[in-house]
Amino acid sequence: MGPVGIVTLALLAAGLVWGVLVYNALVRRRNEIGNAFAQIDVQLKRRHDLVPNLVETARGYLQHEGQTLIAVTQARAGADRAATVARHRPTEAAAIGALAGAEAALDGVLGKLMVVVEAYPALKADATMRELSEELAHTENRIAFARQAFNDAVLDYNNAAQQAPANAVAAVCGFKPAAMLEATRSEVEREAVAVRF
Amino acid sequence: MRFRRHQEAAEAATTRLLLAFAAVVAVVVVVVNALLWAAYRLTLPWATDLPRLFFETNTALVLGFVLGGCWLEGLRLRAGGAHVAQLAGARPAQPAGAAPTAPLERRLERVVQEMALAARVRPPAAWVIARDDRINAFAAGWSEDDAVVAVTRGALERLTRAELQAVVAHEIGHLVRGDARLNMRLLGLVWGLQMVHGFGTRLAEADDRGRRHAGVLFGLALKAVGWVGWLGGRLLQAGVSRQREFLADASAVQYTRQVDGLGGALRKIAGHVPAPSPAPPACLAHLWLVPPGAPAAWQRWLATHPPLAQRLQRLYGSEGDEGDALPAPVLPPPRGDEDAPPPAVAALAPLAFAGAAAERTAPTARAPAPRVAITMPATAALEAARERELTALQRSLHWSSPGERHAALLALLLSGCDDDPRWPAWQRSTAAYRGAAAVRAEVLAMGPAARWQTLQRLATLTAAEDDRFVLRREALKLVRADAAAGEAPRLHWLRLWWLRQALAARPRARTAALPLPALATAAGAATAWLAPLLTAPAREVAAPPLRRALPLRRLHPMQRPLLVKRWLDLAAPRLDDPACAEALALACRLLDSPEPPAVTAALQARR
Secondary structure, X not given: OOHHXXXXXXXXXXXXXXXXXXXXXXXXXXXXXXXHHHHHHHHHHHHHHHHHHHHHHHHOOOOOOXXXXXXXXXXXXXXXXXXXXXXXXXXXXXXXHHHHHHHHHHHHHHHHHHHHHHOOHHHHHOHHHHHHHHHHHHHHHHHHHHHHHHHHXXXXXXXXXXOOOHHHHHHHHOOXXXXXXXXXXXXXHHXXXXXXX | OXXXXXXXXXXXXXXXXXXXXXXXXXHHHHHHHHHHHHHHHHHOOOOOOOOOOHHHHHHHHHHHHHXXXXXXXXXXXXXXXXXXXXXXXXXXOOOOOOOOOHXXXXXXXXXXXXXXXXXXXXXXXXXXXXXXXXXXXXXXXXXXXXXXXXXXXXXXXXXXXXXXXXXXXXXXXXXXXXXXXXXXXHHHHHHHHHHHHHHHHXXXXXXXXXXXXXXXXXXXXXXHHHHHHHHHHHHHHHXXXXXXXXXXXXXXXXXXXXXXXXXXXXXXXXXXOOOOOOOOOHHHHHHEOOOOOOOOHHHHHHOOOOOHHHHHHHHHOOOOOOOOOOOOOOOOOOOOOOOOOOHHHXXXXXXXXXXXXXXXXXXXXXXXXXXXXXXXXXHHHHHHHHHHHHHHHHHHOOXXXXXXXXXXXXXXXXXXXXXXXXXXXXXXXXOOOOOHHHHHHHHHHOOHHHHHHHHHHHHHHHOOOOOHHHHHHHHHHHHHHHHXXXXXXXXXXXXXXXXXXXXXXXXXXXXXXXXXHHHHHHHHHHHHHHHHHHHOHHHOOOOOOOOOOOOHHHOOOOHHHXXXXXXXXXXXXXXXXXXXXXXXXXXXXXXXXXXXXXXXXXXHOOO
């Protein structure tokens, strides 16, 4: 075949190689998102595991606050379920949204529980309670940074998948944009703002 | 700081410098080939043809030198992160245990875990350089498995949690980008270039019999080329190292999402004069946060780190005075709950910071920590008390007339253990001054730390006045009256003795030290008297009345620090109690012995 044919073939080959490289890069970034989500999952699970201990320790002192404890247990169960669902579909916006909602609810009721604990100095001074709340605080730190890392991973993936010319490969191979975790505000803050005015 | 933009700029600059490096190596190869060709032509002018594979062999030889040097250098420090860290004098962090730095090392471990999460890598091992008072840190390791981040003791003690976090984030940034590997490879290449220079030197020098052969000229030329190549290589390697530092700074901002962490740390480094510490080996200079030695001005182009001023300017932009140096005192040890992380991160996990944020203010963060609403009763009372205390402190600054000072000092003398509004003896004593009740109200509104400061200040003011003798007598009368009624706690006695000593007529005369047998008795008596106050301040009942003060001043000066240490050991579990801390501080002053730092920290701590 003539020189034109050879050049065309070479261009096609180059285009194919480029496509494969871009596809690999997108796959790598998507897996990063999955990994980052797994990290959040580990820390969330740690928090979910701490909550029953907290409830049991507090139950002895808080006989009249049964409602709060029940609410905490229920919120924890809800968050656990949402986390299991989202574990299998980390790039789906709906699953992440549901998880964010469930975690926000758990945050809210745990916040209320902490307020109640403040009013019972005997409970607050209990050694186990102190250790548990310290552990909870550090888990919250880690959750915050894990979420930040997840958002960074999502940003990298979205940048790679939506910029031209890679978005052509993304559209052909079915890479959809991923959703970030938005900042949450606890129920306590929202309620308090309403009450003030 | 637009960290992504800075990161992209630093990566682009690194690529340019690496290309320049490759160009330097290529130029050296070409010039060596040219020199050899010229040498060949000159020494063998009758040859018409170059030998086979002439240029290929030359190129292979030169590249062999350069790359071989790189490989050898890499072998030398390939022993892993732990080995390099040990060379620098570090040891693994010990978060458990009773050492005074254990809470700091626990904090370091937690910070390393958090930053590893933010960087999406496995957490490196946390090591500590225990004997170093400088504020510095470094990262070592070739892969995720043997990565180590080491932090000096000065950094642990003098940086806040946010600043420590930023320093660790900077080092993890280095690890994530493989800067250690890159620097090692470049150093190896530079060493390889130096081998060309060395080869030229060997050719040019005389051999054993003092004769030089015709290769001398060629040797000199090779030496020159090698030297230029080596210098170019070193300049480029230093340039790459500086760019990687900028990149790591931007990564630190990315992981912590705030500028004040790293900015505060760098500013404290600028303002800190460390105690002398052993210098780390120079071969590891490029791995540190800031270079351990101070580079000379002419070495700017060879510096592995950019100047601090330039780094601060990149962090803060070119706004006015935020790049100024900060003092770096040793901070009090961390308690259970820590400062809140920056608001951008805290918003992602609001629970942990709901209670803690209302009680603390992070001094170096620019935005306030997220506040929970005032409707919560515990924090509301705390806020109000804090406001009241500040007002009281401000008003106390204006007390300068004799009546005010007397009323205040006597109120401070009697305050604390029992804030009974009666104080009949005090009222009789200050009956002449009409504003006394207001002064007492202010004193009672202050917390223990504020009262201690005001007591010191007023005592210093009064020590220069002539009316201090009246005050001494009045103070003695008051405490004796309380003792007669059976209500004078030990703390009041301590304060009284200290006040009388501070307001004495003339400097204390040196008293003869007690003979040895009496020493043990005196020390034992003092400890026995102080013990109830130090070990159970809350349950302190009135002290048995004493005719004279304890003979503390007659203890030998060498005994006093030992006695203070014994008291500190006794009081260690109770140091949180302000009465205990104040008693220890007063006792140290009565002994004329320096105050232990734990006591100073406890006195300054807020309730």
